[in-house]
Amino acid sequence: MLIQEIIRRKRDGQTLDRQMLDLMMRGIADNSIGDAQIGAFAMAIYLNGMAHDEAVALTESIRDSGQVMRWDGLDRAAPVLDKHSTGGVGDLTSLVLGPWIAACGGHVPMVSGRGLGHTGGTLDKLESIPGYDVAPADDSFRRLVSDVGIAIIGQTGSLAPADKRLYGVRDVTATVESIPLIVASILGKKLACGLGTLVMDVKVGSGAFMPTPAASRELADAIAAIGCGAGTRTSVLLTDMNQPLADCAGNALEVSEALRLLRGEGQDSRLYPVTKALAVEMLLQSGMAHDADDAQRRLDHALDSGEALERFSRMVHGLGGPHDLAQRAEHYLTAAPVVIDLEADRSGVIQTIDTRQLGLGVVELGGGRRNPGDAIDHRVGLSRIAEIGRKVAPGQPLLRIHAASRSDAEAVTRRLRAAFTLGDAPVESPPLIHATVSPNPRAPMSRDVLSHDLTSHQEDLS
Known part of the structure; x- marks a missing residue:
């Protein structure tokens, strides 16, 4: 079957069977299908969705586009x-x-x-x-x-080479x-x-x-x-x-x-x-x-x-x-040279935390990547992060910053402080398992x- 016919079927809201999806994923994995056709295929799914059986078939086709590991030699009583x-x-x-x-x-x-x-x-x-x-x-x-x-x-x-290109x-x-x-x-x-x-x-x-x-x-x-x-x-x-x-x-x-x-x-x-x-x-x-x-x-x-x-x-x-x-562990896991506390500037109870901003703070310190391929400083990060519901007074720490330099630590303080919302009312932490x-x-x-x-x-x- 022609690849363009598979794309046409999905574009028109029809379902694709396992054979069609296998053909697509093999072509993606071995580079016999061009990026333009891959993009059209993805857009057709984006616009029309997939039925349950169709989505299962897509998952299996991606799984089977490369090596599928077998563990036949393991004890049957010890599952994988x-x-x-x-x-x-x-x-x-x-x-x-x-x-x-x-x-x-x-x-x-x-x-x-x-x-x-x-x-x-x-x-x-x-x-x-x-x-x-x-x-x-x-x-x-x-x-x-x-x-x-x-x-x-x-x-x-x-493992699943079609996925990386897709x-x-x-x-x-x-x-x-x-x-x-x-x-x-x-x-x-x-x-x-x-x-x-x-x-x-x-x-x-x-x-x-x-x-x-x-x-x-x-x-x-x-x-x-x-x-x-x-x-x-x-x-x-x-x-x-x-x-x-x-x-x-x-x-x-x-x-x-x-x-x-x-x-x-x-x-x-x-x-x-x-x-x-x-x-x-x-x-x-x-x-x-x-x-x-x-x-x-x-x-x-x-x-x-x-x-x-x-x-x-x-x-x-x-x-x-x-x-x-x-x-x-302390011998092998190198510590950051600069460690300073980020202190609360007023009293209150921690109402909410913008967790994403804390994560971006770690990235800004060098502990994550702004772009793929960036080097990482494994030493840096945050510790002693105060939790929702804790009451803090001025001068008490909201968290501790581990940085490569004092200037790096100071540069990230505004973002980190803004991640904490303080208020007067007591508040309970959200449930751990929703x-x-x-x-x-x-x-x-x-x-x-x-x-x-x-x-x-x-x-x-x-």
Whole structure:
């Protein structure tokens, strides 16, 4: 069938079958289809949406456009599973969750992305560890997943190659804001890892990828339905990003916080219950736990025994990092030379936090990228971030700035101070878990035109 006829069908509002979509994705992956046709194809989907079965077929075609990992040699009682997040500020759950699940007996081939826009990236955090290789050979990746149970790496060129090129065209043709295309991009890459279970963490709030709670819920519904339709048990937690998840943001700072949680400390933080809720869902969906109480017991044992920390340490060493990171973190994770407190200029109760502005503050300090390819200063960031509901007096800190120079710290203070809204009334923090989404397998996939500019944030989902 001619490519232009496939585009014509979608342009005219008809559905595409798996054979047509396979033909499109193979042509995108092997460069036999030009950018003009890719752009027309994406625009036709953007304007007309996709039916459920059609969106499932698109996701499967992207998944199958390259290598799909097989884990036939693993113990059948030890499932292959993963978690993925739409990204946020102070969201280091992957660093804790992967080894925690591995310590419970799971295998977690976690392919993660870099930060862009206001959100941090898991790979950038791990690269603050000296020697850590985020692009190992396939054999090393497989060996670690098999022997240690966890390996966190970057996407290889062999996994879902059609997605990379399709997104590149979408980025310059105003077709990013399409739920079917977003979901196919997310799931195509994740399912190419050969997962049996996937739990997604979709953020809600001022630091979220999606612009409104309704948009976050629509994305969650679509991910659950299409993931299950593509043969992978998929559920979604909608979690809060109206304030940073941890009380810190910045690459080396977040690795330090991950180590603290893996030691069994910091259980009073917002990060701990969200990470544990995701872990419980993973154990339940994969069948590794009989019920929620069983999942809680397994997780508590894995943390209290030190096994979760041990798995993280073995992963780091297996990917080229130091073997004693957990014991000598302060030696390996370089600290910023300038550390100053940002103090409140009046008294009041913190009513709201513009989490996105805090994330952009980290970028401005050098801890994120303004443009793809920019170098990152892993030392810089924020810590001791005050939470919603805290009462502060003049001179008390709202947060602590870690910077490369005093001038860098001073340059970002206005943005950071403006992120906090103070008032007189007491206020409670938003709930950590807004909802758990199970799939509606027949949900239609309609056009979704969002008012928020998603273009600069789509890579957060990779």
